[in-house]
Amino acid sequence: MIRAALRHLAGLVISVVIVLAVSFALMHAVPGGPFDAERGLHPEIEANLARAYHLDWPVWKQFLQYIGPFNLGPDGWLGTGADRFGGVLALDFGPSLRHRDYDVADILAASLPVSFQLGALALAWSVPLGILLGTLAAARAGTWLDALLRVLTTTGIVLPGFVIASLSLLVFAFAWPLFPVAGWSSLRHMVLPAFALGAPCATYVARLTRSGVLENLQLDFVRTAKGKGLGRGAVIWRHALRSALLPVVAYLGPASAAILTGSLVVEKIFFLPGAGTHFVNSALNRDYTLALGVTLVYTVLVFCLNALADLLASFLDPRVGGRQES
Amino acid sequence: MTGSALDLPGGRRTPATAARSRWKLTEREFELRQSAAATVSGENPWRARLVQLRRRRTAWWSLWLLGLSSLVCLFAPLLPLPSPALIELRAPLLAPIAPWRVFGTFDFQPEYWPLGWLDRQLLELRQFLFGTWQSGPWLGTDSKGRDLLARIVFGGRTSLAVALAGAATSLVIGVSYGVIAGWFGGRIDRWMMRAVDVLQSLPFVFLVIFLLTVLGARSSSARESIFFVVIGAVWWLSMARVVRGTVRGMRSAAFLECAQVLGASQASSLVRHLVPNVLPIVIVYLTLTIPSVMLFESFLSFLGLGVSPPRVSWGLLALEGAQAINPLAIPWWLVLFPALVMGLTLLALTMLGDGLRDVLDPRSQARPAP
Numbered sequence: 001m002i003r004a005a006l007r008h009l010a011g012l013v014i015s016v017v018i019v020l021a022v023s024f025a026l027m028h029a030v031p032g033g034p035f036d037a038e039r040g041l042h043p044e045i046e047a048n049l050a051r052a053y054h055l056d057w058p059v060w061k062q063f064l065q066y067i068g069p070f071n072l073g074p075d076g077w078l079g080t081g082a083d084r085f086g087g088v089l090a091l092d093f094g095p096s097l098r099h100r101d102y103d104v105a106d107i108l109a110a111s112l113p114v115s116f117q118l119g120a121l122a123l124a125w126s127v128p129l130g131i132l133l134g135t136l137a138a139a140r141a142g143t144w145l146d147a148l149l150r151v152l153t154t155t156g157i158v159l160p161g162f163v164i165a166s167l168s169l170l171v172f173a174f175a176w177p178l179f180p181v182a183g184w185s186s187l188r189h190m191v192l193p194a195f196a197l198g199a200p201c202a203t204y205v206a207r208l209t210r211s212g213v214l215e216n217l218q219l220d221f222v223r224t225a226k227g228k229g230l231g232r233g234a235v236i237w238r239h240a241l242r243s244a245l246l247p248v249v250a251y252l253g254p255a256s257a258a259i260l261t262g263s264l265v266v267e268k269i270f271f272l273p274g275a276g277t278h279f280v281n282s283a284l285n286r287d288y289t290l291a292l293g294v295t296l297v298y299t300v301l302v303f304c305l306n307a308l309a310d311l312l313a314s315f316l317d318p319r320v321g322g323r324q325e326s
Numbered sequence: 327m328t329g330s331a332l333d334l335p336g337g338r339r340t341p342a343t344a345a346r347s348r349w350k351l352t353e354r355e356f357e358l359r360q361s362a363a364a365t366v367s368g369e370n371p372w373r374a375r376l377v378q379l380r381r382r383r384t385a386w387w388s389l390w391l392l393g394l395s396s397l398v399c400l401f402a403p404l405l406p407l408p409s410p411a412l413i414e415l416r417a418p419l420l421a422p423i424a425p426w427r428v429f430g431t432f433d434f435q436p437e438y439w440p441l442g443w444l445d446r447q448l449l450e451l452r453q454f455l456f457g458t459w460q461s462g463p464w465l466g467t468d469s470k471g472r473d474l475l476a477r478i479v480f481g482g483r484t485s486l487a488v489a490l491a492g493a494a495t496s497l498v499i500g501v502s503y504g505v506i507a508g509w510f511g512g513r514i515d516r517w518m519m520r521a522v523d524v525l526q527s528l529p530f531v532f533l534v535i536f537l538l539t540v541l542g543a544r545s546s547s548a549r550e551s552i553f554f555v556v557i558g559a560v561w562w563l564s565m566a567r568v569v570r571g572t573v574r575g576m577r578s579a580a581f582l583e584c585a586q587v588l589g590a591s592q593a594s595s596l597v598r599h600l601v602p603n604v605l606p607i608v609i610v611y612l613t614l615t616i617p618s619v620m621l622f623e624s625f626l627s628f629l630g631l632g633v634s635p636p637r638v639s640w641g642l643l644a645l646e647g648a649q650a651i652n653p654l655a656i657p658w659w660l661v662l663f664p665a666l667v668m669g670l671t672l673l674a675l676t677m678l679g680d681g682l683r684d685v686l687d688p689r690s691q692a693r694p695a696p
Contacts, residue, residue: 011524019533026540158673160621162628162641163665166648174656181653253527261531265628269648279532280629283539291539295532302529 008307093293104293115274126198134209156203165196182271212244253309385681388674403448408473417471428462484639492619495558500565508573606686613679
């Protein structure tokens, strides 16, 4: 257990360092800086800008300054002139290159709560509902209910998230104005985005649960439970479902990654002020520092969620523990 | 999965079904024995596999549907469709008009983005065959007066090309990585697979978007080629894993040892024995990779980071549909038809992939597709 956690941690550190190094190298290797778009800058202004963002330093020094709270001053290694910039390790991703007077950290602090709220809401409705529907489908396998649920889950898996989002917007906000079109202030604003974001996850969980429960229903322990005289409901909900939940728990890691990814489009469609919107905009107008900041935060987040789901699964199922060889 | 779920509808009594019921075999067991018999008797195993695939109706129909739609996409410039790029801002937003009301008009203008040589020839042939005749706005037009049907067909071309190119890249990287790891085994294998594990838990979408941020501002063609490569380079992980598993399983297989005892060189045993054994699984994973690459392309295009405007792809169409709806006008066709086409294609690809997996990878459990 502890070994597994340590292994995950090592993987996290290694991959974050690699992501950092590669992306930093790319940013500097590509010709043309972020200030190219504004035409006709005076060379002195350009030099000033370069000095302000330390673009005139050697690359290794810029990298060190970007990573850690080394406080490289203007007059050399650990200089005296205090620099506002504390480095990634101090959760400081530098100034945004496009939003003047904003640090990446400020933007993230304002926008991440929105994204997290949205993602948590989506997970909160989709996982329980998926489990419920999947178990129902397994309990009524072969009936019209199962067929209906199968059609629903297939649709949810096949249709991309942004199509579900625009269709639900079309139906529930324009054709039949139940919910507001955009914005993020009250619970009513959150219904449609959370629905669109959680739908693919719910359908996948439903499929996982259904096949797990069906598989368990043929095993000996379920026969024992039936033999003891338990009712059908108790057999399914208390015995067959319990071990069928393991793959669902293991799926929670990838699910949260998928939800973070999906929130990029959902935020765009519903005009939400979340980190996803900022990320897409930063990619469109080449705001390197903001893009890298969001990438790093999400990398660490996804890694931690994956590791957490793995650990939880191995905690719940002693068979999974230790190293898995495939 | 029980055997009964795979049973054929109807219940025709052929010699095969009679034998099956006599030995009380499930469909799956029966097929496994059939293919084993085919291998032993020296028949071409692919023939038996084709028959088995045909017996899975949804997979077979999906194959036909996909073949047909890729032909339509490939020969799109030959079809008498309106131009997908001609912008007429003064034209009103037209709702779909049924073919029996307006079948076609005679005002085709050949305006496209720069086409390749083959497409130019096709376009000339089209003008020779149909003149200026073009089909009516059967699926409506968008806010810039462009015909939606033509845009869906040409968008399908882009999506298909991206999917195939991405899948091909993932094929090359994944198979070579998997074969190397599986063949050499030991420490090399362990480290290579550890790397795959680490890569798998990275949020690739974000990394790719960051990459496009940094590299993508050059010309749009450079951007598109980067895009193909990047897509393919991301999707090789599961391919590598599966190929490595198969190769490892084969390493210890008796027939390979026999071949080497008989004096076959490493290279020749690689080619003679490895390829036929790995190929089925590679085909299955290729079919499952294509829809996810397609989905990813449309995702990026939807965000405005993929295919750039005079060209068109399904993701871009979905984006335009989403942007077109407003409280005053609800052009539902701009949302519905691209969604329908994309959904159908992805569904068909998924079904085909599932069917192929049943047939070509008999050891796999019937699991819900990702």
